[in-house]
Amino acid sequence: MPANEKPANEKSPIEVTAFAWVPPFARGFVRDLRVRWALEEIGLPYRVRLIGGAGGTPFGPPRPENYLVEQPFGQLPVYKEGALCLFESGAIVLHIAERHAGLLPDDASAKARAIAWMFAAKSTVEPPIVDIGAAAREEGDKPWHEARRPILEDRVRERLAQLSRRLGDADWLDDGFTAGDLMMVTVLRRLGSSGLLQEHPNLAAYVARGEARPAHQRAFAAQLAVFNNASSAG
Amino acid sequence: MPANEKPANEKSPIEVTAFAWVPPFARGFVRDLRVRWALEEIGLPYRVRLIGGAGGTPFGPPRPENYLVEQPFGQLPVYKEGALCLFESGAIVLHIAERHAGLLPDDASAKARAIAWMFAAKSTVEPPIVDIGAAAREEGDKPWHEARRPILEDRVRERLAQLSRRLGDADWLDDGFTAGDLMMVTVLRRLGSSGLLQEHPNLAAYVARGEARPAHQRAFAAQLAVFNNASSAG
Numbered sequence: 001m002p003a004n005e006k007p008a009n010e011k012s013p014i015e016v017t018a019f020a021w022v023p024p025f026a027r028g029f030v031r032d033l034r035v036r037w038a039l040e041e042i043g044l045p046y047r048v049r050l051i052g053g054a055g056g057t058p059f060g061p062p063r064p065e066n067y068l069v070e071q072p073f074g075q076l077p078v079y080k081e082g083a084l085c086l087f088e089s090g091a092i093v094l095h096i097a098e099r100h101a102g103l104l105p106d107d108a109s110a111k112a113r114a115i116a117w118m119f120a121a122k123s124t125v126e127p128p129i130v131d132i133g134a135a136a137r138e139e140g141d142k143p144w145h146e147a148r149r150p151i152l153e154d155r156v157r158e159r160l161a162q163l164s165r166r167l168g169d170a171d172w173l174d175d176g177f178t179a180g181d182l183m184m185v186t187v188l189r190r191l192g193s194s195g196l197l198q199e200h201p202n203l204a205a206y207v208a209r210g211e212a213r214p215a216h217q218r219a220f221a222a223q224l225a226v227f228n229n230a231s232s233a234g
Numbered sequence: 235m236p237a238n239e240k241p242a243n244e245k246s247p248i249e250v251t252a253f254a255w256v257p258p259f260a261r262g263f264v265r266d267l268r269v270r271w272a273l274e275e276i277g278l279p280y281r282v283r284l285i286g287g288a289g290g291t292p293f294g295p296p297r298p299e300n301y302l303v304e305q306p307f308g309q310l311p312v313y314k315e316g317a318l319c320l321f322e323s324g325a326i327v328l329h330i331a332e333r334h335a336g337l338l339p340d341d342a343s344a345k346a347r348a349i350a351w352m353f354a355a356k357s358t359v360e361p362p363i364v365d366i367g368a369a370a371r372e373e374g375d376k377p378w379h380e381a382r383r384p385i386l387e388d389r390v391r392e393r394l395a396q397l398s399r400r401l402g403d404a405d406w407l408d409d410g411f412t413a414g415d416l417m418m419v420t421v422l423r424r425l426g427s428s429g430l431l432q433e434h435p436n437l438a439a440y441v442a443r444g445e446a447r448p449a450h451q452r453a454f455a456a457q458l459a460v461f462n463n464a465s466s467a468g
Contacts, residue, residue: 072400073393084343090357091350109318114420116325123324123359127364139385144378151373159307166306229410 001105017078018069018226020050024070028220029225030078034089035096035221038179042100051076052111058215090122093179103179110174117173117180125163126187128155156196164200171209185210246279251304251312252460254284261461262454266311268323268420269330270453272413276334279448284460285310285428324356327413337413344408351414353408359397360421362389366428398434419444 016039018032039046051064063074070078071087078085079092085090094115097103104111132152163184167173172181188207191197191212196206210216239458250273252266264283273280292358293458297308304312312319312324317335320326328349338345343345366386373379373404401407425431433436444450 006403024457068396068399072397075356075358077328082413086344086346086350088350088353088357090353091346093351095346111316112320115328116322119322119324119353119356120307122353124309124323126357127361130361131365139382142381143380144376144382147376148373148378162302162307205323 007062009045009047013045013081014039014044015080016046017049017051017080018051018118018223020226021052022227025074028224028225029190029192030076031049031089031135031186033219033223034182035079035092036222037182037186037216038093038096038103040215041182041213042096043098048226049078049080050066050220055173057151090118090183094118097179103182105175105178113174114178114180117178118183121187122181123160125184126190128152128159129187129190132156133190150159153196154196156191157199160196160200160203164203167202167206169202172206176211177213181210181228185216215217243281247315248273248278248279248280249283249298249312249314250280251283251310252286252457253286253310254460255286256461261425262458263424264310264457265323265420267453267457268416269311269326270456271416271420272327272330272337274332274449274452275416275447276336278334278359282324282456282460283314311437317320321390323351324417327416333412337416339409339412341374347408348412348414351412352417354415359393359418360430361425362386362393363421366390367424387428387430390425391433391453394430394437395424400438401440403436405440411444411447415444416438419450461463 016035019030022030039175051067051216068074070085073087075087077092078087079095080086086095089210093103104114132149133153135145135148139148152175173179173184174180185207188197188203189211197207211220242427249267250269253264270280285301286296294436302308304319309321311323311326312321313318313329320329325338338348366383369379369382369386391464406412407418408414419441422431422437423445431441444449
């Protein structure tokens, strides 16, 4: 029994798909972290289904046969709960947040704004951040790679400056921690050691504040435990 | 009184922000179309607040003073309803769909899947499509622009192939038209004359099916009417 599957969790109706192996740089950043974090904030137990294996990559095969039936774009994570099979981390976190107190405000307007931050994280802030990694991975050997890097970084800088201005000296994007912050923190964490986040001390502190939440720490440790177990086994 | 603001709409508590002017290639593609379409599907009247003016661009100034208070990233549209001020087209469409029948299934699992398609449209399918336009706009004069074009197109092709496989010969992504289809159709429409959509006849038919809905036609006509009025005035 893998260390990340506690006995209490094996009976949970909730199953989250995670990778059995990813390269070291991706550990702690795979998107099942968002779903684990949301479940930990609420205190919902879950099972983990590991897919792929040592030698796989987070960006390609191997995937289980028929995985595209569960996730039409071949991405992670997939969330199962009874007959429901759900994809897209934003939709999964929203599904969890809608059904359990703790991740969305009761007030209808505040709730709508929290959901707006979820979409902003996924569709406005994340794409230019993902582009930096994609360019390094897919165009790192091209003659234009070095010349494009400042262009890509400036696209991220524009979004970070806007987000920093909005956050100001507040702890969270709205009145208290919400699923919007959960999504935004996991998006910003992807900037890793690029130094871009550190250009805005309030955003760096915001991410640190999110990472310090006990639920995040448990989710992070659970994702890493999979890879540590895989390493010790390999 | 602009032609797009019918008397019946002026008393609506709902206000949608739209551009007073965009270059011809962007007409019919500005993101307030999504919100107009959702409101038309349900039959909710709305007011339009026009911002910017002739000579402005959809990608930069002019914006009204303090616009970032309403929309932290300076984008369009902004949605107002009483005291609620909401941004991100996905969040706005979801807010409307949650409160009125017609855009989300009643069944909880089917509803969660429809929302998953909304996130998939915005965060998985749209970014590589937007990248093609952004590259032309921001890197069109760079020596690498022509060489990168096939790379960018292949990123879109991967998503289209996956989406085409999932759609198959169905009319909509799930059992009936939902807000997920509304978002996906508006995302795919951005491929315009690139020819990429036509590589998958089922996707081209899917987009045509969405565009043929009377609610889409009314929304499209209402967005275009703003620019036609601006042209005749200028």
